[in-house]
Amino acid sequence: MFCPGGGKSLRTLDDEIEKGMCIRPMSPLALLFILSFLVAVDIRILAPVLPSISNSLGSSPGTIGLAMTTYSLAYGTGQLFYGPLSDRLGRIAVVRAAGVGFCICTILSALTITTWQFILVRLLAGALAGAVLPLTLVFIGDTVEYERRQLVLGRFAAINSAAIAFSASIGGTIAYFVSWRLMLIGNATLALIPLVFLWRLDTRTTGETAACVDRYIDLLRNRRALFVYAAVFLQGFLLWGGMTYFGSFGIHRYNLDQFTVGMLIALFGIGMMTSGLLMGRIRRRFSENTLAIAGGLLMGLSYLAFIPRWPMPVFAVGMLAMGLGYASLHTTLQLRGTEISATSRGKAFSLFAFSLFGGLSIGSAAFGWLVDAGWYEAVFAIAGIGLIGVGFATALAPQGRASSQCPTMGL
Numbered sequence: 001m002f003c004p005g006g007g008k009s010l011r012t013l014d015d016e017i018e019k020g021m022c023i024r025p026m027s028p029l030a031l032l033f034i035l036s037f038l039v040a041v042d043i044r045i046l047a048p049v050l051p052s053i054s055n056s057l058g059s060s061p062g063t064i065g066l067a068m069t070t071y072s073l074a075y076g077t078g079q080l081f082y083g084p085l086s087d088r089l090g091r092i093a094v095v096r097a098a099g100v101g102f103c104i105c106t107i108l109s110a111l112t113i114t115t116w117q118f119i120l121v122r123l124l125a126g127a128l129a130g131a132v133l134p135l136t137l138v139f140i141g142d143t144v145e146y147e148r149r150q151l152v153l154g155r156f157a158a159i160n161s162a163a164i165a166f167s168a169s170i171g172g173t174i175a176y177f178v179s180w181r182l183m184l185i186g187n188a189t190l191a192l193i194p195l196v197f198l199w200r201l202d203t204r205t206t207g208e209t210a211a212c213v214d215r216y217i218d219l220l221r222n223r224r225a226l227f228v229y230a231a232v233f234l235q236g237f238l239l240w241g242g243m244t245y246f247g248s249f250g251i252h253r254y255n256l257d258q259f260t261v262g263m264l265i266a267l268f269g270i271g272m273m274t275s276g277l278l279m280g281r282i283r284r285r286f287s288e289n290t291l292a293i294a295g296g297l298l299m300g301l302s303y304l305a306f307i308p309r310w311p312m313p314v315f316a317v318g319m320l321a322m323g324l325g326y327a328s329l330h331t332t333l334q335l336r337g338t339e340i341s342a343t344s345r346g347k348a349f350s351l352f353a354f355s356l357f358g359g360l361s362i363g364s365a366a367f368g369w370l371v372d373a374g375w376y377e378a379v380f381a382i383a384g385i386g387l388i389g390v391g392f393a394t395a396l397a398p399q400g401r402a403s404s405q406c407p408t409m410g411l
Contacts, residue, residue, distance in 0.1 A: 028092055028201060029143070031194045032136040033159050035099060038191040039132040040163035042106060042125070043071070045171040045187065048247045048262035049180045056180070059115045061248045062372040067119045068244055069364040071126030072236075076357025078130035080216075083138070083350025091135045091142070091346070096198040098131035099191065106188035110181040133160075134353035138346050141338030150288075150335045154279025157327045161276055164323075165269025169262050176259040219348055225340045227397035229351055232333050233359040234390050239299060239326065241363015242383040243268070245371045246319075252376065254312050264316055271323025279331060288335065289395035291328040296391015298325025303384030307377045329391055336399065 046053065046068055054064045086094045105125035112118040137156065144152045174183040219225050243265075250261035275282070282291065302318035302325070337352035338345065367379045 028198070029136075029139065031198050031201075032092075032095065032132075032139060033156065035095070035191060035194040035198070036133050036136050036156070037159050037163045037166075038187055038194075039099075039102065039129050040160045041167040041171075041187055042102075042129060042184075042191075043075070044164050045167040045183065047244055048167075048171050048258060048265050049183070050245075050247050051251060052176075052180050052258060053118070057113075057115045057118060060372060061245070062368040063115060064118075065244055065364055065368045065371075067122040069361045069368070070119055070123040071129075071361075072240075072357045072364065073361035074123045074127035075130040076354040076361065078127045079134055079350035079353040079357075081350075082131045082135060083346040083348070083353075084344075086131075086135050086138065086346040087344055091139045092198060092201055095131050095135050096195055098128045099195045099198070102128035102132070103188040103191050103195070106191075107185050110184035110188075130353065130357070134349055135346065137334060137338065138349045141345050141349065146339065149338065150283050150331055151280040153331045153334050154276040154283070154327065156276070157279070157331050158273045158276030161269040161272030161274075161323060161327065163269070164272060165266040167269075169266040171262060173259055173262065176257065176262075216347065216351070219341060219344075219351060222340065224336075224398045225348070225351070227393075228333060228336050228340065229355040231390055231394050231397065232330075232337070232352055233355040234386060235330065235333070236356040236359025237363035237366075238359075238383040238386040238390070239322075240360040241367045242303065242379050244364045245367060245376070245379070248371060249306075249376050250315070252374075253309070254315070256312075264312075264319055267316055267319040268323040268326070271320040271325075272327045273323070275324045275327035276331070279327070282328075288332045288399075292332045292394035293391045295325040295327070295329025295332070296388050296394070298322065299329070300325075300384045300386070300388035300391070303380045303387065306380045307384075325387075329394065332394060 046064075050061045050064050053067075054061050057064065082094055082098070102125055105121055105128060109118060109121040109125055112121055137153070140149065140152050140156065171180075171183055174180070174186075246265055247258070247261045250256045250264060251258075256264075286294075298321050302322040305314055305318045334352075337349055340352075341348035370376075370379050
C-alpha cells in the first residue's frame, strides 16, 4: 500500500502514486489512512467487550448496545454537517479539528462510572469521529482517477478490515487481561500522533463554486443516488446491526470467553483485508455488478449458516466469508457513492455515510430487542435474506458517472 523506497527512482514512485498503486509515506493520504485505522478501531472495539462493559457498569448487553446505537447515529448525522463544511474549508482542515475532539471524548468515555454517562460521551465521540473515514473517502474521490479508484478503495477497505481484526482480538485481549477503560485511552492516545502531522499541512482551499453547489434536495432527486443511499442503509442495518451482538452470541451459544470471541470476530477483518488487498486483481476479472452479487451472497449465506446449532468452526468460517463478501459489495457502493456529484462530492458522500450509520444505529436498536429476548436466530434470518437481496438489487440499480461541469441554469 505504501511506497517502498529502495530500488526505485523518484519518477517511478511518482508515477505509481499518481496511478493509485501506492501511497507516499507521511503524505496526506497516508496520514488519513493511519487516522482512519484508529477511528475504525474505536467504532468496532466495543462489540467483543460488551459483556465486560455491561458487568462493569451494571447493565445488560442490550442496554450498553445503546452506546453503539447513539455513537453510530451521531456519526451518521454529523455527515450532514461535515460534508458541506469540507466542500468549503477542505477535507484535511475539517478532519484534524474533529479528530482532536474525538480523542478527548474517547478518553472521557473511559472515565465514566454510569451507563448513561458512558452512552452520552460515546455519542459525542461518534459525532466527532464521523469526520474522519467519510472525508478520507471523499479525498480519494478528489485525488484518484475513477479507473484506479476501486483499487485504492479496496486498500482502504483493507485498512478498515485490519482495524476490525485488531479491535476484535486486541480489544478482547485487553479487556480480558487488563481493562476496557485502558483499551479506549490507549487508542485515543495513538490517534493523536497522525493528527500532529496533519496540523502541519497546508490546507488552504479555493472552496466550492456557488453556481456548482448541489443542494441536498437536488441529490435526493437523483434516482441513481437514491439507489446507492438505500442500499448502503440496508447494508448498515442488516450487517452491522447484527454484528453488534456477535460477542454476546458467542458467549450465549458456545460458552466462550471474551478473548476467544474477539479472535473469532477478528476473522471477519481478515476476510475483509484479504478481499481488499486483492481488489486490483479481482476487479480486472469481474465487473462491479458481479462483485455486488457475490458480496451479498457471501454475507447473507454466512448469516443463515449461524441459525442451525452447528459446531463453532462453522461460526469461524462464516465470519471469514462474511468479511470477504463485505469488501466486495461495500467497495462497489463506495465507488458509486464518490460519483454521485463531482461538484459537491463532500455533500453527496455525506448522505452516503449518513445512510450507512443511520442503518447501523437503527439496526443495532431493533436487533437489540430480539437479542434481549434470546432470539438470535431471528436476527440472523432477517440479516441473511436481506443482504442477499441488497447484493442483487445493487447489481440491477442504475449506474453512471458524475459530471465535473456546472449544471446549466434554467428558468
